[in-house]
Amino acid sequence: MFDSEHSRRSYLKATGVAGAVGLSGLAGCTAFGGGSGSSEAITIAAAVPETGRLSSVGNEMLAGYELGVEKLNERGNLDREVELVVRDDESDPAVLRQQLQQITSNNDVDLVWGSFSSPLVMAGSAYAENQGLPFLAVATCYEEPLVSGDKEWTYTPFPKTRDVTRATTGILELVPEADRPEVVGIWEENSGWGAEMAQAWDEKLSEAGYDVAMRETYNPGNEDFSTLISQTEDAGVEALVASPQPPDGITAMNQLNNSGYTPEFVEFVRAADPQAWWSALGESGNYVTMCPGWAPGMTGNGNEELLDAYAERNDGETPRVMVGVGYNLAQTTEQALAAAENADPETVRSSLDETDFQTVIGDFSFDEYGMPEQGQLSAASAQWWNGEQRLVYPQTEQAADLQFPIE
Numbered sequence: 001m002f003d004s005e006h007s008r009r010s011y012l013k014a015t016g017v018a019g020a021v022g023l024s025g026l027a028g029c030t031a032f033g034g035g036s037g038s039s040e041a042i043t044i045a046a047a048v049p050e051t052g053r054l055s056s057v058g059n060e061m062l063a064g065y066e067l068g069v070e071k072l073n074e075r076g077n078l079d080r081e082v083e084l085v086v087r088d089d090e091s092d093p094a095v096l097r098q099q100l101q102q103i104t105s106n107n108d109v110d111l112v113w114g115s116f117s118s119p120l121v122m123a124g125s126a127y128a129e130n131q132g133l134p135f136l137a138v139a140t141c142y143e144e145p146l147v148s149g150d151k152e153w154t155y156t157p158f159p160k161t162r163d164v165t166r167a168t169t170g171i172l173e174l175v176p177e178a179d180r181p182e183v184v185g186i187w188e189e190n191s192g193w194g195a196e197m198a199q200a201w202d203e204k205l206s207e208a209g210y211d212v213a214m215r216e217t218y219n220p221g222n223e224d225f226s227t228l229i230s231q232t233e234d235a236g237v238e239a240l241v242a243s244p245q246p247p248d249g250i251t252a253m254n255q256l257n258n259s260g261y262t263p264e265f266v267e268f269v270r271a272a273d274p275q276a277w278w279s280a281l282g283e284s285g286n287y288v289t290m291c292p293g294w295a296p297g298m299t300g301n302g303n304e305e306l307l308d309a310y311a312e313r314n315d316g317e318t319p320r321v322m323v324g325v326g327y328n329l330a331q332t333t334e335q336a337l338a339a340a341e342n343a344d345p346e347t348v349r350s351s352l353d354e355t356d357f358q359t360v361i362g363d364f365s366f367d368e369y370g371m372p373e374q375g376q377l378s379a380a381s382a383q384w385w386n387g388e389q390r391l392v393y394p395q396t397e398q399a400a401d402l403q404f405p406i407e
Contacts (some may be wrong), residue, residue, distance in 0.1 A: 010123035011305020040082040042343050044069075044333070047101040047124065051317075052091025056246050056276035058116045060322035061139060062086065065113065066325070070311055078337050089115050093123035100127045107132060110343045112154075116322075117245070117270075118142040125154045125354045131403060134348045135332060138293070138325050141269075142193040146369045151347075152328045155352050155370040157332045157359065158325070159293045159379035161196050164217065164269060165204035167291050167379035168241060171393045172210075174267070174402045181264050185237030186215040187228060187252075189244060194220075197243045197269070205241075208276055213237060220245060227260050239265040246271050250280045257284045264405035267291070268382075275320055280385050285384050287406045294324035294361045296383035297391025297398040301358045302331060321389050324360050331359040 047347055049058030049318065061211065069084045085103050089096035096115055103109060112128040114121040114137020121140040128135030138158040144155065153323035159167075170182060184205050186200035194217075203210050214235040218229055232240060238265040244252060249271020256262050271277065272290035296318050306327050310319040319327075335358070337343065340351040355363045361380065364372035381393040383403060 005250045018334050022040060036272075040108075041081040042078065042110050042112045043080060043099050044113055045107065045109045046084060046086045046115075047089035047096045047103075048093040049117075049120065050088035050114050052089075053225060053245060054091040054116050054120070055179075055248055056274035057139070057270075057322050058091070058392050060288070061116055061272055061326040062321070064286065064323040064326020064328075065330060067306070067309060068327040068334075071305065072330055072334045079336065080343075082333075082337075084113075085109075086282070087360040089120060091120070093119050095319065096123045097127055100124065100221075103184075104131060104133075104165075108146055110345070111136065111333065111348065113137065113333075118191075120146070121156070125151060129153050132346055136329055138329050139322070140193075142196060142280075143371070144192060144196055146371055151370060153349060154334075155312040155366055157328060157361070157364065157372060159291070159361075159377045160371055161193075161200045162374060163196070163377050163379035164291045165200045167381045167393055168201065168267060169204060169208045170378075170404065171267070171289060171381055172208075172239065174266075174392065174395070175404050179404070180348055181238035182211055183236050183238045183377035184210045185213060185232045185235055185240045185263070187213055187232075187240065188217045189248075190217050193230060194243060195199050201241050210239070212318070215387055220248060220250075221360075221370060225255045226259070229256055232263070232312040233259075233261045237263050238306055239263055239267075241267045241269075242271075243269040246276055250277060253281055253285060253288065253345065257281075262304045265289070272384060273321055278384060283385055283386075285405045287385065288381060289381055289383045290321070290322035290389070291379055291381045292325055293380055294328060295321050295376070295389055296324070297396055297400065298324070298360055298362075298380055301362070302327075303360045305359050306360055318388070328359040328361045330367070332357055335359075355396055370386045 048062045049055050067252045069082055087099035112133050112135045116139040118181045120142045121137045122145050125135050135154045137156050141161045143160050186198050186201050187192050206212050249268040269291045272288050273292045277285050338349045339355045340347045362377045364376040367373045378394045382389040383392045392402045
């Protein structure tokens with residue numbers, strides 16, 4: 001009936017064939033049309049960066065995956081256990097493919113979960129697409145591979161580039177107009193998402209009336225940011241935005257601090273997400289903002305349960321941002337399975353297309369590209385403040401005040 005999966009999804013949206021299974025709808029709900037009677041577990045395969053350049057964020061995200069599956073099984077809404085089989089992808093797309101191949105060869109896999117960062121996520125997506133398995137991933141904002149490819153099985157319940165730029169302007173608008181920075185600099189990572197992110201920032205911030213005075217490119221793995229820093233200072237940049245990988249961002253921030261010049265506002269999307277940021281920089285990493293999509297201070301949709309469960313298991317600690325991001329993926333999976341009649345891949349895919357989700361990152365449904373509908377997610381943003389990641393955007397009743405300028 002449909003020429004492609006994209007047109008199938010478009011048909012569902014246009015004709016209003018949609019169902020809502022949020023957190024409140026899960027109470028007393030049993031998956032698979034009242035129970036399949038099967039005692040077999042639902043098996044999810046995942047490869048994440050437990051080692052390598054992205055291990056600092058990968059392990060925090062994995063903690064969210066594991067806590068989410070644990071709570072899912074405690075609730076028992078699916079009438080079947082969910083088993084998460086995880087392997088270390090070593091921050092390498094080739095290793096990721098090998099690990100997923102091993103898991104699916106040794107297990108009857110029902111779904112695949114993604115890794116961290118666009119190259120690893122897209123490698124996992126390609127594998128799942130080839131296997132005809134539903135693939136869910138967070139920790140990727142990159143839009144181009146999703147809208148340009150013909151992906152039938154890929155779903156990414158996570159803010160996208162367009163949402164990040166909207167959040168950046170939202171954060172800056174928290175600064176009183178008289179004190180608000182006017183001159184912006186963009187550091188562009190030499191990668192697909194780096195270019196997409198830089199272009200989106202350029203357009204969005206220019207439209208909002210900011211003077212984008214510089215936009216310069218650097219290579220991933222760069223160890224010398226001195227030229228970029230000099231160019232930024234010479235351009236009179238007051239607000240600096242970039243999306244470096246964690247090791248690169250830590251290196252850049254160290255060198256900024258040592259240069260004697262620091263912009264009044266710094267947003268390092270991705271780099272400032274893990275605890276490794278504070279471990280490496282301490283107070284010199286204070287007040288840098290990030291846009292991880294979730295942060296402590298979000299309310300409703302299971303946020304209180306997440307905070308309580310994490311604190312109970314971790315001596316009263318507050319979860320880092322990537323823990324909440326990973327937990328959101330487990331919630332999305334639970335709600336999709338709860339709305340499905342069985343765990344057949346086609347049935348689960350239809351459920352993902354048709355369900356309205358309520359998770360710790362917000363309320364959303366998937367568009368024809370398996371992305372959250374545009375404008376639905378606020379792209380929660382946080383700021384480092386004395387060793388804690390504090391929500392500053394959106395401003396909930398639990399959010400902190402934005403600390404500005406960087407001191």
